[in-house]
Amino acid sequence: MVFSLSMVSIESALPMLAAGGIGAPTLPDLGWFTNSIFVAIVVTTAILLFTRMATKRMEMVPGAKQNFVEYLIEFLYGQVEGIVGKHVAPKAFPLLATIFIFVLVSNWFGLIPGVGTIGFGEKTGPVSVDSSFTDADGLYTFVPLLRPSTADLNMTLALAAVFMCVWLYLSISELGLWGTIVHIFGPKGGVQGALKWGLMIVFIIVGIIEVVSIMFRPMSLSLRLLGNIYAGETLLHTMGGLGETLGFPGWLAKISSVIFPLPFYFMEILVGALQATVFSLLCAVYIKLSTTHDGEEHH
């Protein structure tokens, strides 16, 4: 086994971008129907079928599936209730639990062998796992058949957008329209009297900053999830092809394509769960911040 690292150029050591680049490619002749939308539909169907099977004939003494779903929902409800409070929890829980379950399953679905690796391309033929071909502009021509839906900005932004709509509804339903405006721009910290009016300009500026931060929430939520999942996918691709990139002999490159990504698979399982938790946890915190009455904050 003789090979030299000096043979490896910097260019060839660059990561192989997963799923043919960060933009979700459209499947041929299907318009808006992308590989990530297809995966999202598969994930949705899987979640719905499983929950339907588990909850179709609910019994007082639950079976294994019902027990699992009950455990998960009870656990999530407890967490949500702990953050947003008993009053808002029943309204906020369905969305937060949906986000958590959907993101978690989508993230883990991306780790199934073949997702992001089996596809087709201009130079690769109808079905291939070779994603290294690029066009004249240096863009990857490989189109994977399946792509994790959370590695697509359209999905992560869709999740954030739906959340923001529900967040706005919950905020206004809890505090009222005027109450929400006062909550954002009004005096904070229980300031009273002349000081309140003296600091009003400061509170208004703080309110404007708050509005800007709220407007950026969908982007921060969606890009954080996208970045983590896409980076994880890219990492696995890069580690999978590392042996070949480093100029290993064929048989060793094949073995290394299994061994190198293996630790990162475990890490990605953890990242998948962590990102689902972070996304839903931040959503819960945003709901908590905007639905808490000013009087409650001081208690």
Next chain:
Amino acid sequence: MASILETFGLDWAKFLSQVIIVLIVYGILSKYAFGPVLAMLEVRRRRIAEGEANLETIKAEMGRAEEKVRDMLAKANADAERLIAEARESAETTRNQKTQEAVKEAQQILEKAREASRLEHESAMNELKRDFGRLVIDATSKVTGKVLDEKDQKRINDEAVGQVAL
């Protein structure tokens, strides 16, 4: 901003389709998973609470029943002791009465026996005296060789019986 989003692959048609997918998952999960499961959990929680309440009621009732049983046992014990005491007293009385009766009866039997013995003794003595008198008469008749008349027989008999001091 638009170019950044384009670089990241944002496309409004794709975005809307993803929004629709998220809304479908949200709606269906809310209707078919969270709703029924939370309702079931609430039913189970209520049933457990009812079970606990029933358990408390049963415990209280059991306590009352135990107390009642204790009272009944105490009363039964007192009754039993009273009955035993009464029985013992009655037995003692009966025993004394029976003993007295037995003693009295025994004395009567002894008296009768003594009387019977005395009468039998007297009868035996009389018989013996008669036999003795007859033997003396027979002996006298044989020794003297003469036939004794009724007068002699009576005299000899009286003399013989008079000499026998039984």
